[in-house]
Amino acid sequence: MRERMNVTVWNEFYEERTYPSVSSVYPDGLHVVLGQALAEHLSPEAHVRVALQEEPEHGLTQAVLDGTDVLLWWGHLKHDEVSDEVVERVRRRVLDGMGLLILHSAIESKVARALLGTSCKIASWRHDDSELLWTILPGHDIVRGVPNPVVIPKGEMYGEPMDIPEPDELVFISSYEGGEVLRSGCAWQRGKGRIFFLASGHEESPIYFQPEIRRVLANAVQWATPPAQPQPKVTRKGEWPRNWWAEA
Amino acid sequence: MRERMNVTVWNEFYEERTYPSVSSVYPDGLHVVLGQALAEHLSPEAHVRVALQEEPEHGLTQAVLDGTDVLLWWGHLKHDEVSDEVVERVRRRVLDGMGLLILHSAIESKVARALLGTSCKIASWRHDDSELLWTILPGHDIVRGVPNPVVIPKGEMYGEPMDIPEPDELVFISSYEGGEVLRSGCAWQRGKGRIFFLASGHEESPIYFQPEIRRVLANAVQWATPPAQPQPKVTRKGEWPRNWWAEA
Amino acid sequence: MRERMNVTVWNEFYEERTYPSVSSVYPDGLHVVLGQALAEHLSPEAHVRVALQEEPEHGLTQAVLDGTDVLLWWGHLKHDEVSDEVVERVRRRVLDGMGLLILHSAIESKVARALLGTSCKIASWRHDDSELLWTILPGHDIVRGVPNPVVIPKGEMYGEPMDIPEPDELVFISSYEGGEVLRSGCAWQRGKGRIFFLASGHEESPIYFQPEIRRVLANAVQWATPPAQPQPKVTRKGEWPRNWWAEA
Amino acid sequence: MRERMNVTVWNEFYEERTYPSVSSVYPDGLHVVLGQALAEHLSPEAHVRVALQEEPEHGLTQAVLDGTDVLLWWGHLKHDEVSDEVVERVRRRVLDGMGLLILHSAIESKVARALLGTSCKIASWRHDDSELLWTILPGHDIVRGVPNPVVIPKGEMYGEPMDIPEPDELVFISSYEGGEVLRSGCAWQRGKGRIFFLASGHEESPIYFQPEIRRVLANAVQWATPPAQPQPKVTRKGEWPRNWWAEA
Numbered sequence: 006m007r008e009r010m011n012v013t014v015w016n017e018f019y020e021e022r023t024y025p026s027v028s029s030v031y032p033d034g035l036h037v038v039l040g041q042a043l044a045e046h047l048s049p050e051a052h053v054r055v056a057l058q059e060e061p062e063h064g065l066t067q068a069v070l071d072g073t074d075v076l077l078w079w080g081h082l083k084h085d086e087v088s089d090e091v092v093e094r095v096r097r098r099v100l101d102g103m104g105l106l107i108l109h110s111a112i113e114s115k116v117a118r119a120l121l122g123t124s125c126k127i128a129s130w131r132h133d134d135s136e137l138l139w140t141i142l143p144g145h146d147i148v149r150g151v152p153n154p155v156v157i158p159k160g161e162m163y164g165e166p167m168d169i170p171e172p173d174e175l176v177f178i179s180s181y182e183g184g185e186v187l188r189s190g191c192a193w194q195r196g197k198g199r200i201f202f203l204a205s206g207h208e209e210s211p212i213y214f215q216p217e218i219r220r221v222l223a224n225a226v227q228w229a230t231p232p233a234q235p236q237p238k239v240t241r242k243g244e245w246p247r248n249w250w251a252e253a
Numbered sequence: 254m255r256e257r258m259n260v261t262v263w264n265e266f267y268e269e270r271t272y273p274s275v276s277s278v279y280p281d282g283l284h285v286v287l288g289q290a291l292a293e294h295l296s297p298e299a300h301v302r303v304a305l306q307e308e309p310e311h312g313l314t315q316a317v318l319d320g321t322d323v324l325l326w327w328g329h330l331k332h333d334e335v336s337d338e339v340v341e342r343v344r345r346r347v348l349d350g351m352g353l354l355i356l357h358s359a360i361e362s363k364v365a366r367a368l369l370g371t372s373c374k375i376a377s378w379r380h381d382d383s384e385l386l387w388t389i390l391p392g393h394d395i396v397r398g399v400p401n402p403v404v405i406p407k408g409e410m411y412g413e414p415m416d417i418p419e420p421d422e423l424v425f426i427s428s429y430e431g432g433e434v435l436r437s438g439c440a441w442q443r444g445k446g447r448i449f450f451l452a453s454g455h456e457e458s459p460i461y462f463q464p465e466i467r468r469v470l471a472n473a474v475q476w477a478t479p480p481a482q483p484q485p486k487v488t489r490k491g492e493w494p495r496n497w498w499a500e501a
Numbered sequence: 502m503r504e505r506m507n508v509t510v511w512n513e514f515y516e517e518r519t520y521p522s523v524s525s526v527y528p529d530g531l532h533v534v535l536g537q538a539l540a541e542h543l544s545p546e547a548h549v550r551v552a553l554q555e556e557p558e559h560g561l562t563q564a565v566l567d568g569t570d571v572l573l574w575w576g577h578l579k580h581d582e583v584s585d586e587v588v589e590r591v592r593r594r595v596l597d598g599m600g601l602l603i604l605h606s607a608i609e610s611k612v613a614r615a616l617l618g619t620s621c622k623i624a625s626w627r628h629d630d631s632e633l634l635w636t637i638l639p640g641h642d643i644v645r646g647v648p649n650p651v652v653i654p655k656g657e658m659y660g661e662p663m664d665i666p667e668p669d670e671l672v673f674i675s676s677y678e679g680g681e682v683l684r685s686g687c688a689w690q691r692g693k694g695r696i697f698f699l700a701s702g703h704e705e706s707p708i709y710f711q712p713e714i715r716r717v718l719a720n721a722v723q724w725a726t727p728p729a730q731p732q733p734k735v736t737r738k739g740e741w742p743r744n745w746w747a748e749a
Numbered sequence: 750m751r752e753r754m755n756v757t758v759w760n761e762f763y764e765e766r767t768y769p770s771v772s773s774v775y776p777d778g779l780h781v782v783l784g785q786a787l788a789e790h791l792s793p794e795a796h797v798r799v800a801l802q803e804e805p806e807h808g809l810t811q812a813v814l815d816g817t818d819v820l821l822w823w824g825h826l827k828h829d830e831v832s833d834e835v836v837e838r839v840r841r842r843v844l845d846g847m848g849l850l851i852l853h854s855a856i857e858s859k860v861a862r863a864l865l866g867t868s869c870k871i872a873s874w875r876h877d878d879s880e881l882l883w884t885i886l887p888g889h890d891i892v893r894g895v896p897n898p899v900v901i902p903k904g905e906m907y908g909e910p911m912d913i914p915e916p917d918e919l920v921f922i923s924s925y926e927g928g929e930v931l932r933s934g935c936a937w938q939r940g941k942g943r944i945f946f947l948a949s950g951h952e953e954s955p956i957y958f959q960p961e962i963r964r965v966l967a968n969a970v971q972w973a974t975p976p977a978q979p980q981p982k983v984t985r986k987g988e989w990p991r992n993w994w995a996e997a
Contacts, residue, residue: 661922681883
């Protein structure tokens, strides 16, 4: 684990204050529960802060992003109200090395679509299905200590085909009570940044309270944290280092 | 479609003559039904022949392989009795361009393991589950004209994790009645050859009689057929062509 | 080959009318030579038309795109003047199945960045280097009939690291006189569309007159052409077809 | 870094005792220099031991492999004399999580071919070329602290096409004095094990004395070290954990 990880949890924070079906589960906001999940596993190394869509610049000034190692993104109904400028800022920061966790419906957010390039649409969805989250890559950092399968008693079905680029690593596949399937845990490298999509996380169910899912989130944050020491910049011809080793 | 495709259907041909539960479904052998499925879709371009495990050299002499564009492989209980020499011969021919369809339990055959490098083991299996075969890549050649999902009323559950190399293209995912999932349609390139694994095909169910599955098989054979015109060999330094175009 | 392929060659068409170093090589525009290259190999099946940046809607109305199977894109100095609306229109059409060839400096175009998600920046560049274009995947459709290597006497060096998503298939790697390397032929699937980037194509050198490169372009157009028959749409639960085959 | 990493350096150890051109560079054997390189960077966490082809069971008993986290493999002229039994033992151990570094000519070893499935042949080779080793993935663990490019004054050219499965991650590409290129740093996941191929390492040149290459080797060992805590085994239906979290 890195000595210190700066994590920012971004939340749309709309449904929790609007719909009883959501506020009854996440009265203080999804971001609070997500933050607690990370603190539970990653304290004291992780420093977790929150950014909300309603804040100026959506809480994501350049300074905040520059000070963020991993960004979690949860959004659903207000994707279109996120400013293009902030989306571009996030995109560049990911390419420069910041990790990004795309949570549940955020797969269709502007940020996800900007980085992945596709529509990220799913073919079908349905509330109140139970879900089995299956580990496909048992050696992957993100599944460490996670039972296989994880049983989610009630969530939201998201059905394939989902219009995403082929993941670099397909970590989880879910099946739902109705028989549909989803590539529900997908990892991509974009620029120097690592991106992980976790589908499980419907706002009307206490999924982010489930210990197994909290473990997945914490593992994913660790996995997505950029290394402390970057690679030296590429040198141009004529600047290539003399072969000092050969002359020693 | 190529003007002519030479297809060889290889079959272990043991259970069809041993177990009533199998012979009642495939009295003449799985190879016969597989061959009919291809003929149905690919005649007159495809010329289909059969090779059986019991034949000398398992029916796969170098001459047969040299004359084969795409090989279908069905085996289950007798994997270990396939000679290493023939396995190596098949492996080399695939690397040299021959297409290979790995059918159902053949994912654990010596041929599959030699070409993929992993154990190809599945974590669980169970008879008599219904299966939904979901298309993940709607633009892929192999899914052309195939409904999504394909409903298989009764088959055999194969459960993840399955120990295979990450597919180059993940074409199908299946869910089963019991809730398990499988990467049930996987495509790999190995050398100049194309390999496709289709999990659906339990020998106690008439799955290869299903029109949708027959369509998948025919599509896969077309997809795996090598091009008629190969690339010129690599030239060594000093043999590189003069820039004849620049001198014209 | 498809019975008919509708190809649109899009060109920025600025340098050919501005700089003698370019107009002396491509006096009628790069698009004319690109179109001739395709006609040479793909007539009469391919119908090639041209669209220019200076035209209304950059020549890419929805109707034009709907009637295009494969789009070639050449741009360099005027990327920023391409309207976001047209970029989004192209992006959607690719996701819906249209093929796209990204040529040379167009790797940094808005269209390429929108579909790939990364900055697409290269670490270094330099004029007047000779280039060797090496085939990495000898079985790939795009290299059929192409010598290995292709010798390009004078072009433009593009040096790694290049900030692109890992290609689904790495078809070519180039080395340059100065020692740099580039993943110069990259294939991606995005949605239902196929994308191919070919780096070779500097506007001050007659690279698109080279027979080997013309062959690569024609092969890539064929490879990127969507199939005539699409897959049926996904059906929702409750609409799944009865197992009509079982009842026949 | 893991608290303790057990590393085994395996060497054919033939040329160093046979050819003056090799013994003059590596008088004590390549394994000694490789071990020193790792000790230099990874002490005291790494415990490095040596295994030689000439030893009983090639020094790789089941007990040795079970106690190895990462295995380095250097071989060249005696590939065929490695016993199939040991190869199979190594293959299984990698699938079970052991990391593997395939060094230089070992890309054509039995172990590499068994795990990768292809012939691993290169199209051309030549002694005494200088090499530039270019980083393609600047965010990758293996390139941390490594200059880009690394200049290798004299080595052995290995030319594409090389018959390997598409790497999961292409970390380095080399260009050589003669103009050839190679995917010289390739990463694969196989089972639970991580595999890395580093081409640079010709036995007649002091490449493993170069600080940049030693850094690459140390980084690769860390990257390939399996996590201390494995994932729980998959549970079968009926054994799935009660949702204890929901009942708390």
